[in-house]
Amino acid sequence: MRHVKMTYHNKLLLGWYDRHHRDLPWRISPPMAARGQSADPYHVWLSEVMLQQTTVQAVKPYFQKFLARWPTVVDLANAPTEEVMAAWAGLGYYARARNLKKCAEAVAADHNGIFPDTEEALRALPGIGDYTSAAVAAIAFNRQAAVVDGNVERVITRLFAITDAMPGAKPLIKAKVAMITPKDRPGDFAQAMMDLGATICTPKRPACVLCPFNGECLALKLHDPEHFPVKAAKKAKPVRLGAAYIALDDQNRILLRKREDKGLLGGMTEVPTTEWTSRIDGDHTDASAPMAADWRACGVITHVFTHFELRLSVFRADNITANTSNHGWWEPLANLDAQALPTVMKKAITQAIPQAFTPEKG
DNA sequence: GACGCGTGGCG
DNA sequence: TCGCCAAGCGT
Structure with a gap:
């Protein structure tokens, strides 16, 4: 039957x-x-x-x-x-x-x-x-x-x-x-x-x-x-705060780093950022920057991950002498499209450099 | 079993 | 606007 x-x-x-x-x-x-x-x-x-x-x-x-x-x-x-x-x-x-x-x-x-x-x-x-x-x-x-x-x-x-x-x-x-x-x-x-x-x-x-x-x-x-289906209630999403630094040298190159292979955005490329914490430690400006420079505030971007919301204060400095960084690499802005940059990093870069990326077609 | 893990579209 | 959530997997 x-x-x-x-x-x-x-x-x-x-x-x-x-x-x-x-x-x-x-x-x-x-x-x-x-x-x-x-x-x-x-x-x-x-x-x-x-x-x-x-x-x-x-x-x-x-x-x-x-x-x-x-x-x-x-x-x-x-x-x-x-x-x-x-x-x-x-x-x-x-x-x-x-x-x-x-x-x-x-x-x-x-x-x-x-x-x-x-x-x-x-x-x-x-x-x-x-x-x-x-x-x-x-x-x-x-x-x-x-x-x-x-x-x-x-x-x-x-x-x-x-x-x-x-x-x-x-x-x-x-x-x-x-x-x-x-x-x-x-x-x-x-x-x-x-x-x-x-x-x-x-x-x-x-x-x-x-x-x-x-x-x-x-x-x-x-x-x-x-x-249907019956689901349990979800937990609230915490907020984390941090700062991202868009460092440019005198040849129009940007400072990038590679993240650890494990965990959030593992193995992907990023711009230098502070730790992402539940509260602001210090002023998240010059003191936490990757190098001394004339950092200018470019505003705040928000990005929602699966289990937390991130608010990144974006800072930019120009004409940095390239050898002042001891990790990461300097990438010509023309090559940004080919980098392994997750969306949150593209958002941060675009906040400081509006024309940084080529719009996707199709 | 619970948690960490991205992003963009939709009502 | 903003919460929901989509053809899950690894630990």
Whole structure:
């Protein structure tokens, strides 16, 4: 009885998916899929890592850029880490880029440049967790893996009206997904569930009237789909303060440094800053600057990270004698676009030098 | 299990 | 305006 019901779910969902197929750069065309082709594992893996906690819109240009520059996983494995970090700059969660490089190196060195085709073997690679291993196994290798991301969690908790709070409900959700994942077209099933969550079963104001499950959904029967999934209240975001120093020499070069490989913005490039503390220690001007100079205040920029809000006072000084710094390097302003500068650093530099960066096109 | 970890878009 | 949050992973 239950098996018959779930088969019905699959038909509803895959029917909807075939009618609403989204043309994304990492997917193969429906005619190719109909011929039994699967997407390139390298493309699937690269897109899935980029899509971790990141919107399709933001990922598209980065995916195209990476694929054009490093057409195969071996090309990526052989690339200089600094170039990979610079190409990732702006996309966020930079540990993903560090692990992306490590994963490519592992595939090249330990798997002959060929991605392993099982969920378990994929799960052992750097940066590949429960979600990504299942997604790559299902989408690239046609494995019957239970793919659970934030979209699927939302769809499943609504479909079955699961009232257990997150993240405690994850095992139950995984079990439900495993129960309804078909042996036939598991990759399409996974992508259909995620597309449904992204376009119909949205966090706010879901379009239930258009949903293929609207005759089955228990949360809709309760007239409260927005109530699912149940989540615990979040903590308040603390504020941290600091100062950033835009140092320019007489050749129009700016002083840059590389951050430690671990932690916040790990491995990325920055301008000199003070520590980011919960209160102002000293006046955050000349005393905390990287060198003595005629520092001029340029205003304050605010940047919100995952777990705190940062307010940076920006200072600028010109015509500095370059050898007065004993760490970092002096980079011509014309080369700023090619640096591994995270968005918060671009904001600080732009505050002091409005025309520092070339606007992105497309 | 809880926390650290970016960014940009949207209502 | 501003809080929410998006195809999670590592520790």
